Amino acid sequence: MSIEQLPDSAGQVVSANNDPRHTAAEQPPAFLQSRRGLLKGVMAGGGAAAAASLLAACTSGHNTTSTAGTGNFASTPKWRFVFVNHVTTNSFFVPTRYGMQDAAALLGVADPQWTGSQGGVVSEMVSSFETAISGGADGIAVALTDSSAFVEPIKAALAAGIPVIAYNATAPNNYALAYVGQDLYQSGVLMGQRIARDVTSGTILVGISQPGGNNVQPRLDGIKAALAKAAPAVTVHSVDTGADQAGELSAMESAYQGAQDAKGLYAVDAGSTAGIAQLIAKQGIAGKVHAGGFDTLTDTINGVKTGALDFTIDQSAYLQGFLSVLYLYLFRLSGTLVFPPATDTGLTFVTKDNVGPYASAGSRFEGGTNKALVPMPKSITLPPPSTVQL
Incomplete structure (x- = not known):
């Protein structure tokens, strides 16, 4: 969805299951x-x-x-x-x-x-x-x-x-x-630790929309710090994908053409992550290279659902x-x-195990147009245990 498509507060109500039989009066x-x-x-x-x-x-x-x-x-x-x-x-x-x-x-x-x-x-x-x-x-x-x-x-x-x-x-x-x-540096650290589970040596490409920017650079720094400890044989090659969302796919494609031996394709911003999902689908390399990134754009969620991406990280925009x-x-x-x-x-790792609501709800909470209540699951997955010191 582009920003121009953003409905105002009087926008159309869509039911949770997109069933046209449901009307606005039922919401x-x-x-x-x-x-x-x-x-x-x-x-x-x-x-x-x-x-x-x-x-x-x-x-x-x-x-x-x-x-x-x-x-x-x-x-x-x-x-x-x-x-x-x-x-x-x-x-x-x-x-x-x-x-x-x-x-x-x-x-x-x-x-x-x-x-x-x-x-x-x-x-x-x-x-x-x-x-x-x-x-x-x-x-x-x-x-x-x-x-x-x-x-x-x-x-x-x-x-x-x-x-x-x-x-x-x-x-x-x-x-x-x-x-x-989000705690941006810590999110990078946790992402780096997650990458180290899949990639223990070789080169990975990491897309970043604005190198040096306080919104993304701390994540890249956190990834590098985590990998230096957990997988020191991994080399991180960062890719400047630019602030223009439309150009991020081509930037990642160009970088990958010069590094097809890369063991992983990752990103620290929404547009670059969506671009990686598109790249993997176009190249037909799902399952042949590890991948992941940030946020919940449509291409990204589809990438997690199809297995092109191992994960994405939701920061609750x-x-x-x-x-x-x-x-x-x-x-x-x-x-x-x-x-x-x-x-x-917050930070939520979205994987195949929990991508369902992201893919089906179309909720305003994740950028969709659906104003209806999102159905609660029958049970709630245990969160990480509390770290509060008493």
Whole structure:
């Protein structure tokens, strides 16, 4: 799905099994669907006090007007939040934008503005950030793909009373109130450990859309660190696939043509991973080379389902939009008393064993158009045991 296909909050409702006999009237109210996303967010990264307040409000109904307030909350303006992104047309962020929309509808604020750069140009992102400040935004969420460019703009926003949250990527020595997104380096470490189960020597190719970018470089660094310990005979050859999603397949194809003895094809971003799945299908080499990557684009999920990819990693792009809006709202509503918590949106290895719902549900939570409740399984797989020290 391209970003241009993103339906608005009044988009068509599709049933869970895509059966045309099901109608919109049979679907649950939108705020219940959004509340389901909130519950997922609580489990993913904390914010228990904030979420408890919102759940209490949800029990009293939903009011989108600014005069009566939302649920049990005080009356508020229709606050306007702005998201500054590094690849605004990349299909990875479709569920992020759905999450923004759903949270805004739940809370009765305006749909957040989506702006930034199409091609990862930091100066364009900074310009969009500064425009948000001068335009009197009520809150800003920014992907901190660069470590220094946003330091002064964030200071200026906070000085003007505009809260700022980092999402999808964070950076050291910056001043965003919180980060909502995956632990990027650790995700790379875990991916490297997973690769070492299949590849113990030889060369692997690893696609990366923006070398040096804070959203992807930590993953590559984590992969290298993990393999240095678990499989030191593996050589990692990184492939710069570029920020333009349309060019990532050709970049991986070109790299593979020069390294057909590679033991594995991997990637640290959504577009490169989808490109690898397409490459393996075109070359007919499924099962002959190990492969995997990140995120849940359609080609990627199909690749896992057919065996072209051993795995992909889900970082819950939906929560990165939903929780950022929720946290900005509560911070303003409470006059800074409900401080946004740093939230790890998680890491789930999607394999043939658990790809079913990803492939069939078509859910907004993963970038599809289906607004219906996704059926719960009869049993829930045990998560990893708690590591909390008592």
